[in-house]
Amino acid sequence: MGKRKSSQACLRGEWKEVSTRSVKLPEIDSESFSTYLQWLYTNEVVVSDEDITDEHIVKARYGERLPVFQRHFAAFFKLAILADKLGNARLANAVVDRIILVARVVRLGPSACNxxxxxxxxxxxxxxxxxxxxxxxxxxxxxxxxxxKEQFPYQFIFDLMVHSKKREEEKTSNTPSYPGERCRYHQHNEKVPNV
Structure with a gap:
């Protein structure tokens, strides 16, 4: 299992969490976990009371709406990180779908910081x-x-270059690769099949 214990494995075997019946996740902030719990009950990814796809927010001046959108993207990515730590492919896929929807509606994507x-x-x-x-x-x-350019991680720039080169080689410029088929960005396993 390596250095990371999965939350399910912590409650079996010889881990200390077996006796305490609790798993601590100190690196996960309470807002993300609260959003995760809400998603469990509603099956909707809602990171704020403010619906950033509302027409009046989308049409607001760029300087006014940008910080709001970036806070939402930051929350989406924290939730994606939580999904990864929990090994929850369904949550990860729901977050991907929400990111695609919001980026499409607001016509803005994540900042270099995000x-x-x-x-x-x-x-x-x-x-x-x-x-x-x-x-x-x-x-x-x-x-x-x-x-x-100074704000982007080196690995991101490299991945962007490779992505662009692959598109050129495959001659897929006629078909949009973003978002393309959203399932391309989903995780699949025995519990979350590719449908």
């Missing part, structure tokens, strides 16, 4: 990492990336 969080806390194999790369490859102008 991408740095994704890259520092999610594994290389994470579909969320692939999603932000695909978004930037197709939706973000070079001018923006040049202006903020």
């Amino acid at each position: 991408i740095a969080t994704v890259y520092s806390q999610l594994p290389e194999s994470s579909p969320v990492r692939s999603l932000v790369v695909a978004y930037y490859a197709t939706e973000v102008k070079a001018e923006f990336m040049t202006k903020h």
